[in-house]
Amino acid sequence: MLKTFPAGGVHPPENKLTANIPIEYLPVPESVTIPVSQHIGAPAVPVVNKGDTVKAGQLIAAGKGFVTANIHSSVSGKVSRIDTIIDGTGFKQTSIAIDVEGDEWIETIDRSKDILKEIKLTPEEITKRCLESGIVGLGGATFPSHVKLSVPTGKKCDILIINGVECEPYLTSDHRLMLERGEELLTGITILMKALKVEKAMVGIENNKPDALSHLTKLVSGFKGISVIPLKVKYPQGAEKQLIKALINREVPSGRLPLEVGAVVHNVGTAFAVYEAVQKNKPLFERVVTVTGKSLTKPGNYVVRTGTPIRKLIEAAGGMPGDTGKIVNGGPMMGKAVNNIDVPVVKGMSGVILFPEKESSRQVVQPCIRCAKCVSACALNLEPYLLMTLSEKGMFERAEAERITDCMECGSCSYTCPAGRPLLDYIRLGKSTVIRMARERNLK
Amino acid sequence: MSSTVILTIISLSVLALVAAVILYFVAQKFKVIEDPRIDEIQEALPAANCGGCGFAGCRNFAEALVKAETFEGLNCPVGGAPVMAEAAKILGKEAPVTEPQVAVLLCNGTPDQRPSTSKYDGPQDCRITNNLYIGESDCSYGCLGNGDCVRACTFDAMYMDQVTNLPVISDEKCVACGACVKACPRNIIELRKKAKKDRKIYVACSNCDKGGPARKACKVACIGCNKCFKVCEFGAITIENNLAYIDAAKCTFCRKCVTECPTNAIIELNFPPRKPKVEVKEEVVNV
Numbered sequence: 001m002l003k004t005f006p007a008g009g010v011h012p013p014e015n016k017l018t019a020n021i022p023i024e025y026l027p028v029p030e031s032v033t034i035p036v037s038q039h040i041g042a043p044a045v046p047v048v049n050k051g052d053t054v055k056a057g058q059l060i061a062a063g064k065g066f067v068t069a070n071i072h073s074s075v076s077g078k079v080s081r082i083d084t085i086i087d088g089t090g091f092k093q094t095s096i097a098i099d100v101e102g103d104e105w106i107e108t109i110d111r112s113k114d115i116l117k118e119i120k121l122t123p124e125e126i127t128k129r130c131l132e133s134g135i136v137g138l139g140g141a142t143f144p145s146h147v148k149l150s151v152p153t154g155k156k157c158d159i160l161i162i163n164g165v166e167c168e169p170y171l172t173s174d175h176r177l178m179l180e181r182g183e184e185l186l187t188g189i190t191i192l193m194k195a196l197k198v199e200k201a202m203v204g205i206e207n208n209k210p211d212a213l214s215h216l217t218k219l220v221s222g223f224k225g226i227s228v229i230p231l232k233v234k235y236p237q238g239a240e241k242q243l244i245k246a247l248i249n250r251e252v253p254s255g256r257l258p259l260e261v262g263a264v265v266h267n268v269g270t271a272f273a274v275y276e277a278v279q280k281n282k283p284l285f286e287r288v289v290t291v292t293g294k295s296l297t298k299p300g301n302y303v304v305r306t307g308t309p310i311r312k313l314i315e316a317a318g319g320m321p322g323d324t325g326k327i328v329n330g331g332p333m334m335g336k337a338v339n340n341i342d343v344p345v346v347k348g349m350s351g352v353i354l355f356p357e358k359e360s361s362r363q364v365v366q367p368c369i370r371c372a373k374c375v376s377a378c379a380l381n382l383e384p385y386l387l388m389t390l391s392e393k394g395m396f397e398r399a400e401a402e403r404i405t406d407c408m409e410c411g412s413c414s415y416t417c418p419a420g421r422p423l424l425d426y427i428r429l430g431k432s433t434v435i436r437m438a439r440e441r442n443l444k
Numbered sequence: 445m446s447s448t449v450i451l452t453i454i455s456l457s458v459l460a461l462v463a464a465v466i467l468y469f470v471a472q473k474f475k476v477i478e479d480p481r482i483d484e485i486q487e488a489l490p491a492a493n494c495g496g497c498g499f500a501g502c503r504n505f506a507e508a509l510v511k512a513e514t515f516e517g518l519n520c521p522v523g524g525a526p527v528m529a530e531a532a533k534i535l536g537k538e539a540p541v542t543e544p545q546v547a548v549l550l551c552n553g554t555p556d557q558r559p560s561t562s563k564y565d566g567p568q569d570c571r572i573t574n575n576l577y578i579g580e581s582d583c584s585y586g587c588l589g590n591g592d593c594v595r596a597c598t599f600d601a602m603y604m605d606q607v608t609n610l611p612v613i614s615d616e617k618c619v620a621c622g623a624c625v626k627a628c629p630r631n632i633i634e635l636r637k638k639a640k641k642d643r644k645i646y647v648a649c650s651n652c653d654k655g656g657p658a659r660k661a662c663k664v665a666c667i668g669c670n671k672c673f674k675v676c677e678f679g680a681i682t683i684e685n686n687l688a689y690i691d692a693a694k695c696t697f698c699r700k701c702v703t704e705c706p707t708n709a710i711i712e713l714n715f716p717p718r719k720p721k722v723e724v725k726e727e728v729v730n731v
Contacts, residue, residue: 084657090577092584339562339577362565392569422567429572 002207004232005242008379010412012235012333014208018172018292023180023301026316028103032075032307034060035087035095038346039136040143041067046096052079056305057106057283060096063134069144069347070134071096074285074305076104088310088329088343090336095344098307109282115183116279119191126195126278133277134284134347138269139163139174139238140330142348145274148264149195158262160193160201161247162271164216165231165238167206168331171351173288174268176301178205178212181272182219188275189226196264201226203268204247206233235333236410240265242379254406269350289313289345293354295321304345310352311341325357333411363420374413374423380406384413384423391430396437399430405438407431481534482506488530489520494598496521496621506531515539522599522619544638545620547601547613551587551632552648552711554608558583558662574629582661585650587611587632596627615642615714637692644713645695645702647672652685659707666709672701 037043044061054060054073061071077100084092105111121129131146151157166174178185193201203220205213207230216228231237231246241252243265250261258265266274269287276282285306292299297318304313310327314320320341328335329349337360374384382403390399407427414424485506493501497520499508505520509531512518519542520527532539560580564573570592578584589609594602601617602624604610611624615638625633632650647666651658655667668686680694681701690701690710702712 084653086578086582092578336577365567422572425567425572425576426569429569429575432575 002230002232003246004234005237005245005379007381008377008412009234009236010377010415012169012415015169016172017170018290018299018301019175021300023176023288023303026302026304026308026312028075028100028305029308029312031080031097031099032305033085033095033097033344034071034074034307035093035344035346036061036071037093038071038142038348039069040141044068044071046082048079048096050079050081054079054098055104055106057109057285067144067147069136070132072134072283072285073098074307075100077101086339086343088338088346088349090339110280117187119194121278123195123197126191129278130274135270135273135277136347137267138273138287138347139267140334140348140350145266145270148266151196151259155259156262157196157198157259157264159248160196160198161243161263161265162189162201162203162268163238163243163265164203164205164212164268165243167235167238168333170292170353171290171331173290173301173350175209175212177272177288178268179215182215184275185268185272186219186223186226187279188271190223191274191278192266192271193225199225202247203228204231204243206231206237208233236379236412239379239408239410254403284347287347289349290351291317292351295323295356296354306346307344309342309344313352314341314354321354323356324354325360326355328353328355333415334409365421366419368419368421371418373416373418377412377416379410379412380408382407384427387430388421388423388426391426396430396433400434404430404434479510482510484534485509485531488527488534490522490527492522494522494621494623496619510535521545521621545635546615546618546638547620547624547633548636548644548646549587549611549613549632550634550648550650551610552664553581553583553586553662554610557664558586571629583651583665585630585652586662588630592627593624593633596623598623642714643697645697645699645710646690647688647709648711649687649709652687654686658686664708667707669706671704671706672710675700675704
């Protein structure tokens with residue numbers, strides 16, 4: 001019996017169209033637009049001015065505070081303007097636009113292809129390097145990694161969990177990374193283990209990626225303390241709390257962090273970025289992005305510089321199909337449709353999916369028949385139909401009591417609803433309102 | 445037979461008497477003395493229970509009026525001055541003069557002036573759209589057009605115009621209860637002083653972006669150019685965050701700012717048509 005989490009979950013069609021397509025490097029575009037906030041926490045503050053010449057890997061916006069991340073230039077060239085643009089989240093944001101000239105990297109980056117396994121840095125130096133290199137969680141939530149690596153006094157971490165689940169349909173960027181950058185990835189995990197001072201690490205991979213599982217299982221013998229665990233295919237297994245429950249059967253209490261049960265979770269993409277930052281001294285300015293869609297002629301996995309407009313990715317994948325209805329930033333379950341194709345690739349963008357019109361349109365909304373399918377699908381044991389009604393009617397105090405803030409917005413409820421009700425739309429509204437209410441209450 | 449009837453009558457009468465005595469003392473003990481004026485004032489109030497006064501309903505407002513030392517800060521926007529005067533008469537107090545107000549929408553971004561750059565197909569709820577992204581146009585301040593304000597209005601004073609996709613407020617029906625102001629997640633509805641013949645001059649824009657991006661997103665956006673500020677002789681116009689605001693208390697309806705505005709962001713309503721330009725007259729003089 002394969003391990004999985006017990007409550008809820010759904011099985012959307014996998015549609016991993018690009019699982020067998022090797023990672024390619026996308027050519028550097030003519031210009032990039034790099035938003036200063038690509039992470040959870042305080043936005044970074046630009047440290048360059050219009051007209052400055054920058055090199056790839058150079059710091060262009062510095063994080064202020066603890067929960068924040070540095071932003072580095074992904075190209076070499078001239079800063080053409082610092083302006084607000086609409087980014088992939090659909091909101092206006094300060095961004096630094098750079099016109100590309102050549103492809104010169106800062107000297108400190110080791111551009112050789114050698115795999116360096118020996119870890120020279122101390123745990124404190126590793127955390128510091130992650131902070132300097134602007135490493136954030138690449139699974140999509142973009143939580144600054146150095147925060148996760150700084151275990152507060154009084155808390156103890158005994159296991160590192162690596163998320164190679166990739167439970168979102170369509171996406172294959174983590175899958176390809178595990179297959180093609182296996183050794184670097186495992187070295188990255190060893191670095192994270194050293195930083196956290198733990199002896200044990202588990203890599204959880206869903207059983208629909210047998211090639212990645214066998215490849216990593218073969219490689220893992222050369223690394224101490226790491227084990228690769230196959231998991232039953234079920235969405236949303238890639239969620240932090242669900243993965244911890246599935247792998248080590250510990251339950252993170254409501255409203256608390258995984259550290260509460262002695263675990264820290266990092267994504268495989270993050271582990272690879274940590275490897276590059278620590279061993280190659282390379283800040284995070286490029287990542288693997290899956291470009292996919294049923295009507296695309298050439299879907300694929302590309303290494304893309306941050307700030308590249310997704311227009312370039314779509315061009316590389318064979319151009320925009322005529323029947324495109326929505327372009328989604330991220331996975332089909334949790335991703336967000338973009339409102340123009342000039343939005344830049346950011347650190348947290350794992351995929352760009354082009355949906356044909358007939359698949360992307362919404363269902364006709366019908367009344368709730370209390371079938372409780374959403375309740376069965378919820379991995380957090382919430383009652384989505386109730387939370388939706390409470391938010392719709394503005395009963396936010398009651399919604400808070402019904403633990404609306406526990407919702408991780410995985411979208412299983414909306415996916416499973418036979419009446420096509422916009423459950424998650426309203427739950428998101430309620431959740432953000434409740435969070436705002438709680439913050440105002442705390443200020444008083 | 446007859447003895448049973450008599451016995452029943454007697455026992456029930458005794459029971460009733462005992463109950464009456466108990467009830468009398470209970471009623472004495474738990475008597476609530478309520479000011480009769482609360483009922484009187486409630487009678488005088490419009491009974492709309494809209495919450496425009498800031499209280500849960502007309503009864504609560506009546507209680508507050510009776511309790512209050514002065515009428516400072518207490519006003520029924522629905523009934524206005526006559527109702528407040530009557531309430532003051534009942535209580536033997538002075539009602540302060542409050543100016544009637546009316547709601548206005550600080551956005552004029554019709555689809556032809558403010559082109560849509562994306563299509564939203566989710567639930568028709570402004571709160572959701574506002575949480576989700578900047579909206580169907582590139583203006584992150586303007587009306588979202590999903591009609592939260594119309595649903596909030598209990599006086600049937602608003603409707604969504606299908607052509608402009610903006611809410612329309614009826615000057616006759618609007619009682620300035622402020623329900624729409626609270627319902628709007630973008631805070632673009634303002635309660636303004638009601639003038640004679642419902643005349644209005646206001647900046648129908650809420651865009652705080654700089655001139656360039658604002659104009660790009662919407663042709664009738666306020667670009668913060670200061671022209672109206674310079675032309676206004678009465679100091680009624682202030683510019684803050686690239687956005688002009690006309691103070692209704694100082695505005696004299698001279699309409700100079702309306703002609704001066706390069707983007708037609710300032711609109712005039714319910715004015716008689718302007719006189720044709722005096723050029724013709726000049727010609728006559730010249731001849």
